Amino acid sequence: MSTAHTHAHAADHEAHDHHGPEKGWRRWLFATNHKDIGTMYLLFSLLMFFIGGAMALVIRAELFQPGLQLVDPGFFNTMTTVHALIMVFGAVMPATVGLANWMIPIQIGAPDMALPRMNNFSFWLLCAAFTLLLLSLFVAGGGPASGWTLYPPLVLQTGNALPLAIFAIHLAGASSIMGAINIIVTIMNMRAPGMSLLKMPVFVWTWLITAYLLIAVMPVFAGAVTMLLTDRFFGTTFFEAAGGGDPVMYQHIFWFFGHPEVYIMILPAFGIVSEIIPTFSRKPLFGYDAMVYATAAIAFLSFIVWAHHMFTVGMPLAGQLFFMLATMLIAVPTGVKVFNWTATMFKGSISFEPPMLFAIAFLFLFTIGGFSGLMLGVAPADFQYHDTYFVVAHFHYVLVPGAVFAIMAGVYYWLPKWTGHMYNMKLAKVHFWLSVIFVNLLFFPQHFLGLAGMPRRIPDYSTQFADWNMVSSIGAFGFGLSQLLFVYIIFATIRSGAKATDKVWDTAKPHGLEWTLSSPPPYHSFEVAPEVK
Amino acid sequence: MKSSPYMDADRKRAIRRTTLWLVLLALAFYVGFIVLTISRAN
Numbered sequence: 001m002s003t004a005h006t007h008a009h010a011a012d013h014e015a016h017d018h019h020g021p022e023k024g025w026r027r028w029l030f031a032t033n034h035k036d037i038g039t040m041y042l043l044f045s046l047l048m049f050f051i052g053g054a055m056a057l058v059i060r061a062e063l064f065q066p067g068l069q070l071v072d073p074g075f076f077n078t079m080t081t082v083h084a085l086i087m088v089f090g091a092v093m094p095a096t097v098g099l100a101n102w103m104i105p106i107q108i109g110a111p112d113m114a115l116p117r118m119n120n121f122s123f124w125l126l127c128a129a130f131t132l133l134l135l136s137l138f139v140a141g142g143g144p145a146s147g148w149t150l151y152p153p154l155v156l157q158t159g160n161a162l163p164l165a166i167f168a169i170h171l172a173g174a175s176s177i178m179g180a181i182n183i184i185v186t187i188m189n190m191r192a193p194g195m196s197l198l199k200m201p202v203f204v205w206t207w208l209i210t211a212y213l214l215i216a217v218m219p220v221f222a223g224a225v226t227m228l229l230t231d232r233f234f235g236t237t238f239f240e241a242a243g244g245g246d247p248v249m250y251q252h253i254f255w256f257f258g259h260p261e262v263y264i265m266i267l268p269a270f271g272i273v274s275e276i277i278p279t280f281s282r283k284p285l286f287g288y289d290a291m292v293y294a295t296a297a298i299a300f301l302s303f304i305v306w307a308h309h310m311f312t313v314g315m316p317l318a319g320q321l322f323f324m325l326a327t328m329l330i331a332v333p334t335g336v337k338v339f340n341w342t343a344t345m346f347k348g349s350i351s352f353e354p355p356m357l358f359a360i361a362f363l364f365l366f367t368i369g370g371f372s373g374l375m376l377g378v379a380p381a382d383f384q385y386h387d388t389y390f391v392v393a394h395f396h397y398v399l400v401p402g403a404v405f406a407i408m409a410g411v412y413y414w415l416p417k418w419t420g421h422m423y424n425m426k427l428a429k430v431h432f433w434l435s436v437i438f439v440n441l442l443f444f445p446q447h448f449l450g451l452a453g454m455p456r457r458i459p460d461y462s463t464q465f466a467d468w469n470m471v472s473s474i475g476a477f478g479f480g481l482s483q484l485l486f487v488y489i490i491f492a493t494i495r496s497g498a499k500a501t502d503k504v505w506d507t508a509k510p511h512g513l514e515w516t517l518s519s520p521p522p523y524h525s526f527e528v529a530p531e532v533k
Numbered sequence: 534m535k536s537s538p539y540m541d542a543d544r545k546r547a548i549r550r551t552t553l554w555l556v557l558l559a560l561a562f563y564v565g566f567i568v569l570t571i572s573r574a575n
Binding site for chain 2: 114115177180181184185188189190215216217218219220222223224226227238246249253256
């Protein structure tokens with residue numbers, strides 16, 4: 001019996017060994033393999049970056065000169081709203097989920113994600129969500145136009161696009177929650193023997209904490225938009241003062257979601273940079289434990305700072321002080337991270353391959369976004385900065401040369417592992433320099449505009465703001481066009497290129513289980529659990 | 534995945550248990566914040 005069982009098991013294994021991807025469209029539609037789903041997430045996010053980016057270019061084209069030139073103000077509002085929703089939920093988040101799908105199983109020594117069918121479902125749900133959101137642009141009365149924050153009472157007075165946008169947010173939220181559950185379940189249950197929590201790669205750690213943030217706050221946003229929906233269509237008055245509701249309550253709920261959402265986008269970026277800097281500094285990460293605890297501290301603090309987004313609604317002095325001081329406190333664990341990355345590079349044998357260039361740019365430019373965040377967190381100063389272009393400059397510094405540069409760094413770091421081909425280093429460096437120059441041209445002048453008093457979310461402005469707006473728009477078009485090079489590099493690398501070795505970065509010092517697999521890795525990543533010492 | 538030596542009965546049970554707890558956590562936040570809003574209405 002035992003022999004038969006062993007034979008059956010062996011045969012099963014043999015069949016398993018020969019099991020590969022399905023052919024044609026079925027491979028993608030019914031994908032359950034973490035690498036296939038990771039690829040689909042990454043390609044989806046790339047598409048969304050270009051759709052959201054095209055909307056940004058409509059905004060910047062309109063703002064190239066004072067006066068109304070290209071679009072009417074209603075459509076301009078739709079562009080600011082949908083650009084933000086697409087970039088947050090359709091581009092940055094799916095890109096980090098794609099990286100998580102690709103890398104977490106192979107970094108923890110697992111064959112796949114723990115819940116592969118749910119993984120497939122959460123990806124296709126995301127596609128449905130964004131199809132719906134994009135279709136909402138074509139309904140009578142125009143697309144959603146109340147800003148991505150969907151504040152009542154304004155949002156309750158907008159057109160027929162609202163229910164479509166809310167349904168899209170529900171679907172995207174459900175997709176994120178399922179993705180987060182899958183990631184936590186995988187990390188908690190599928191690690192290779194010997195890989196204790198404090199031996200996990202920092203990217204895995206940052207995603208574990210991010211996934212908990214997602215599970216805590218996406219349902220809160222879903223609850224808020226559900227209440228908006230019932231206020232609009234079913235006669236409730238959750239957020240209508242006339243019926244006993246409270247519109248400011250919506251802002252509290254929204255930002256209880258919205259602030260951790262910022263960290264949902266940036267913590268995986270921290271993880272990527274923490275993988276890259278040690279490799280190209282040829283040193284272990286300085287202060288691994290401190291990095292992990294700092295990530296957890298940032299996540300905890302992200303839950304108690306939400307009202308710094310709404311100092312100007314009027315709140316008791318004690319409330320202002322609390323939220324201001326809690327916001328200042330976030331600088332401490334963030335500072336730990338920045339200093340640890342710097343200490344990792346200190347006296348390291350540094351080389352400047354494209355992933356490292358993007359990681360170093362991240363370090364400098366994310367810190368600019370962090371500092372302007374501190375300025376905005378000072379309550380009395382925020383009364384001056386609130387709703388100006390200074391805020392726009394701040395969060396774009398955090399999200400573009402912050403999160404997006406880290407994602408690009410991650411793609412350049414792991415692309416040879418995924419495809420088995422090296423990319424053209426020279427072209428990638430050209431892409432880096434074009435991106436870093438134009439991103440600063442695009443966003444740095446917005447600090448000056450904001451400090452001079454230019455309000456955000458307007459299609460027209462006083463002539464005193466003309467010069468810096470023109471510079472910013474030139475930067476926007478330069479940055480947008482530079483990204484075509486990124487797409488070319490990715491697809492050229494998928495099709496051809498010099499063969500990548502298993503270790504890929506042979507002259508550097510890559511660490512972790514992913515470099516023990518072939519490039520590209522086998523269909524089922526680890527058939528036999530690796531032993532981690 | 535079915536034939537993977539990773540997926541023994543213990544691991545499957547652990548995966549089910551973790552998943553259930555996380556779904557309950559998400560539901561608690563969803564319902565909790567709607568109840569909170571109702572309780573603060575005048």
